[in-house]
Amino acid sequence: MLEVHIRSAGYKEAETIITNVDFSVQAGELVALIGANGAGKSTTIKGILGMLPHMDGEVTVSNYAYVPEQPVYYDYLTLWEHMELLAATKELSETWKDEALKLLHVFQMEESQHEYLGQFSKGMKQKAMLMLAFLAKPSIYIVDEPFIGLDPTAVRDFLKLLEKERKRGAGVLLCTHVLDTAERICERFLLVSKGTLLASGDITAIQQAADKPGESLLECFDSIVRRNYA
Known part of the structure; x- marks a missing residue:
């Protein structure tokens, strides 16, 4: 590994x-x-x-998936759009959407999925980084x-x-x-x-x-x- x-x-x-x-x-x-x-x-x-x-x-x-101490993200993309970009880059199967919805539920981020990460608190940004890592498998x-x-x-x-x-x-x-x-x-x-x-x-x-x-x-x-x- x-x-x-x-x-x-x-x-x-x-x-x-x-x-x-x-x-x-x-x-x-x-x-x-x-x-x-x-x-x-x-x-x-x-x-x-x-x-x-x-x-x-x-x-x-x-x-590998890397989760940095300081979150790194695109200001002009929402959380869901970050997930879409990851799925396209990694060529994930269509089931990625089901997994993404599960992660949003686990981290209690459903209501924030269409918001820009720049608007998130420190903890929410950290959750977003973790969700993207888990989504990448x-x-x-x-x-x-x-x-x-x-x-x-x-x-x-x-x-x-x-x-x-x-x-x-x-x-x-x-x-x-x-x-x-x-x-x-x-x-x-x-x-x-x-x-x-x-x-x-x-x-x-x-x-x-x-x-x-x-x-x-x-x-x-x-x-x-x-x-x-x-």
Whole structure:
């Protein structure tokens, strides 16, 4: 699904933001890329998507859907027109309309489907980005900070749909600093700080790396970061 081998990368030739980031995401896996703000999570994602001007490394990624932290949309298109454009671009079958209506219902956006996204609140824009991703039915989802701006009901609905997609066989790379939620829903964790991958594995492996058996992901992350940058 996704293979990442980044030796170094950054926005300027003489400036390295991330180094030695190696990981993979397999079919049906939900993997969390975690770290504090400014740790290098979003830069890593940009490297995966080929959006960095300077990168030494290799990335292999299959058919994917990317949900950015800051919604990207066309001011002059309504939500439904965004869905129509996606369907045409991806050459989706006619059943896409039925799926689109289901997504509108799940996210309680039926009444807003013919409105321009520029008129939406932050949370509504985030819902729109998620709906477009789910409509695409990719092999892997790359989602950057999805919980920002979502109300608790929308978070619940998002996680239910994500689980359904995993059962379909889709992989998920979830970039977040909401560690309690990540610990609850993810199978593996990639701990990033100052642009470097400090630890990876399931919660037991992370606890062992932190020498904190039975402790929370937050406690383990804090311990590993402090130990590496004391």
